[in-house]
Amino acid sequence: MRRKQPVVFLGSEGEAAVVAPDLAAFLGLLADGIGPCEAASPYGPVTDADSRPHEDLKAVALRYAPDRRASAPAVIAAAAREFPDFGTTVMELCR
Template sequence: MTTTTDDDRGFPPALAEVAATEFDHDEGNGIDFEPYAAFDSAEETTDWLRSWTGNPDLDGGAYRVFGQDGTGGLAALWCVRPGRPLVEQPVVFMGSEGACGVVAGGVSDFLWVLADGIGPMEAVEYDDLSGRADPVLASLAERYATTPRRPAREIVLGARADFPAYVQDIEALCR
């Protein structure tokens, strides 16, 4: 996997505001997401990736972990677009039970996914990508998004199409 050469861990303002937002899981009818106020350290990220894959040879440098679901599955920016800013890197999710996938093509589209009431775990683990729109998250997306608003389903399926081998590439790293 290609990574950026820059180890930028500066937290994007949009994700900082997401972190300041309360998420209501609503007993399974809301978004199961606990955003962080900063990226995990490079060491924590490497430890997580090695543990998740069972592969002690991996380096987590391609990921910037910024949140989790209630079971410990992690949402991260996947730094696969060399030379592009962090906010233009795809958002991925790696669940605690082994599910993984691409959620959005960048932070901007991720904000629209959240605005539609879909979190990173829901985007990867469920086929039904029709959430319950959240006006607070929609307002946040309107302030920060640089991409046009589209339904979460369109964004998620588009990101999967842009990175069709992501799941297979991650599975190939597992020991």
């Protein structure tokens, strides 16, 4: 079975986070109006109140991942659960 790959954010200031467990979930994140930088922000979790649905991206998400609809906070939480040590691992490789 082919394993799905996570979508990650590597920022210019040392940010390193998994923002979605796979591409289908990432499409849903974008459809909610949340980009990778917001999803990886160290300044607090993304909430449902942060959602700014984008109709064109929602259409893309529904076309390519119709069975994978989840809120942005749920996508980010799933990524964090599945890859809890990603940021630490990246930082250890950079030394």
